[in-house]
Structures are given as C-alpha cells and as structure tokens.
Amino acid sequence: MKVGLIGTGLMGKPIAQKLLESKYELNVFNRTKSKTDSLIKLGAKSFTGIREFVAETDIIILMLSNYDAIVEVLFASNIRNFENKTIIQMSTIAPTESIDLHKRITKLRGEYFEAPVLGSIPQIINSELIVLIGSSEKQFTKCENIFKSFSNKIIYLGEVGKASAMKLALNQLIISETVAFSMSLGFVIENNIDVNIFMEILRSSALYAATFDKKLPNYLNRNFDNPNFPVKHLLKDLDLILNSFAEKNINTDSLKSIRKILIDSIQKGNADKDYSALYNSVHPI
Numbered sequence: 001m002k003v004g005l006i007g008t009g010l011m012g013k014p015i016a017q018k019l020l021e022s023k024y025e026l027n028v029f030n031r032t033k034s035k036t037d038s039l040i041k042l043g044a045k046s047f048t049g050i051r052e053f054v055a056e057t058d059i060i061i062l063m064l065s066n067y068d069a070i071v072e073v074l075f076a077s078n079i080r081n082f083e084n085k086t087i088i089q090m091s092t093i094a095p096t097e098s099i100d101l102h103k104r105i106t107k108l109r110g111e112y113f114e115a116p117v118l119g120s121i122p123q124i125i126n127s128e129l130i131v132l133i134g135s136s137e138k139q140f141t142k143c144e145n146i147f148k149s150f151s152n153k154i155i156y157l158g159e160v161g162k163a164s165a166m167k168l169a170l171n172q173l174i175i176s177e178t179v180a181f182s183m184s185l186g187f188v189i190e191n192n193i194d195v196n197i198f199m200e201i202l203r204s205s206a207l208y209a210a211t212f213d214k215k216l217p218n219y220l221n222r223n224f225d226n227p228n229f230p231v232k233h234l235l236k237d238l239d240l241i242l243n244s245f246a247e248k249n250i251n252t253d254s255l256k257s258i259r260k261i262l263i264d265s266i267q268k269g270n271a272d273k274d275y276s277a278l279y280n281s282v283h284p285i
C-alpha cells in the first residue's frame with residue numbers, strides 16, 4: 001500500500017518525516033512546492049499535480065488548514081473516481097464537514113475516515129501525538145500501523161463525526177483555559193504580586209492545567225514567535241466550535257466574548273504568531 005500525505009505545513013511536515021523514518025515510501029503533495037523540498041531530500045516523492053498524486057497513492061493522509069482547503073484540493077481537479085483509495089482526514093474540521101466528506105468520497109467509490117489529533121509539533125517528534133479515530137473498525141485495523149509512526153495513543157471513538165466532535169470538545173478547553181489563565185496572570189502582575197507564588201499556589205491546587213506552565217514563558221516575555229499552533233487556526237477552530245456546539249444546544253455566550261479577543265489579536269498582526277499571543281489582547285502592555 002502506497003502512503004501519501006497532502007499538506008506539508010506545520011503539522012504535515014513532521015508527520016511526513018516520522019513516516020519516512022518508519023521506512024514508508026511516501027508520496028507528498030503541497031500547494032506551495034518549496035515546502036516539500038526537505039522531504040524530497042529524506043526520500044519522499046513530491047508531485048506537482050494532484051491527479052498524478054492520487055493515481056499513485058493508495059492511502060491518502062490529509063493535513064490541510066480547513067474544510068474549504070480539503071474540498072479545493074480533492075475536488076477542484078474533477079477527480080471522478082477514488083476506487084481502492086482510502087482518505088484519512090487529520091485536520092481539525094466540524095463533525096458535519098467530516099460526515100459530508102465521507103459521503104462525497106464514498107459516492108466516488110473511495111473509503112474515508114477521520115483521524116484528528118491532539119498535540120503539536122513536539123508531540124509528533126516524540127511520537128506522543130494523540131490520534132482520535134472516527135471510522136469503521138475494519139478501516140482502523142487496516143491503517144493503525146501508520147499512526148504508530150507518530151503516536152503512542154490512538155483512540156477509537158466510533159463512526160465518522162465522533163472523533164471530530166471530540167477534537168472540538170478538547171480545543172474548546174484550549175481556548176477557554178488560555179483566556180482564563182491570561183486574565184488571572186495579568187491581574188496578579190498588575191497587583192504587583194510575585195508570579196512565582198501565584199504559580200506555586202496554582203500547581204498545588206485542583207485548578208492547575210499543564211498548559212499554564214507550558215505557555216508561561218511566552219506570556220512573561222511577551223514572545224509569541226515560532227508558533228506550533230497559530231492564532232488564525234485557533235480562530236478557525238473557535239468558529240467551528242461556535243457552530244457545532246450551538247447545533248447541540250450548548251450555550252456558547254462565553255466563547256462569543258473570547259472571539260472578540262481573537263479578532264483583536266489578529267487585527268494587531270498576530271495571525272501567524274503562537275496562539276498564546278492572545279495574552280497581549282487580554283493584558284495589553
């Protein structure tokens with residue numbers, strides 16, 4: 001089975017590297033061709049046309065920005081037949097979008113399942129990415145080994161849609177915890193209280209989340225360069241969450257306020273900075 005990956009961005013490139021390290025013969029496709037150069041040096045085969053890529057690939061991993069990018073890449077070139085192809089969708093998209101892709105690919109005689117992930121570049125490098133699977137059990141069994149190249153936690157959740165829903169539930173926590181911590185940290189600093197004491201209390205309490213310590217240096221130095229996960233993708237996820245949660249009658253009023261903070265952060269030029277940059281909008285200099 002020939003494996004291929006579409007989308008060699010922040011996440012796609014290290015995943016491709018891990019697949020190559022695991023001795024998969026890998027096909028890659030990316031809109032901006034220069035982003036596959038380092039992978040070609042490691043042995044990947046890069047394609048300029050999506051039709052040629054699909055023709056030569058059996059298992060196609062998608063790691064693209066969003067649903068629109070997936071539709072553009074897969075369907076704009078009028079590929080009419082995905083027979084004997086399995087599409088594994090790993091980007092963060094809405095459950096309804098994933099179910100829609102499942103229908104479209106199945107109609108074109110291909111197989112589709114979803115495998116969104118929790119974790120970022122360091123977790124890929126350390127093979128600690130958490131992979132959430134929404135598929136048939138047969139599809140999962142067929143492809144499980146592929147995920148083992150970059151994950152030691154592969155969690156089967158049931159049919160397509162469930163893993164995308166789980167991913168949004170988890171990302172809602174990333175968004176809300178980041179804003180909640182930024183507010184309290186800013187308040188502590190403005191009251192001239194020692195941040196170390198604040199952190200000691202937090203660490204010994206039930207309120208603590210590891211992400212607080214992970215991002216603390218960014219907040220204190222107000223340095224948000226070299227992002228693993230940029231503000232623009234957090235806003236994309238927030239909009240997916242707002243729609244998907246509302247469909248299930250979950251009150252999202254708190255997130256609507258957080259959205260204003262993210263828009264402010266993007267207007268201040270932080271779209272491509274690490275998502276912790278929203279601290280500057282919660283606690284401006």
Ligand SMILES: NC(=O)c1ccc[n+]([C@@H]2O[C@H](COP(=O)([O-])OP(=O)(O)OC[C@H]3O[C@@H](n4cnc5c(N)ncnc54)[C@H](OP(=O)(O)O)[C@@H]3O)[C@@H](O)[C@H]2O)c1
Nearest residue numbers: 007008009010011012031032064065069091092120228229
């Ligand atoms: N970064 C993280 O820590 C993280 C963690 C978990 C999940 N995710 C999710 O994983 C997905 C990928 O994230 P990422 O951080 O790797 O994003 P990224 O660095 O922005 O990469 C996005 C990829 O999508 C491609 N793309 C975007 N629009 C396109 C279009 N219209 N046509 C063709 N290709 C298009 C880009 O191609 P070009 O190179 O040509 O722009 C690039 O390969 C997102 O859904 C994100 O929410 C990210």
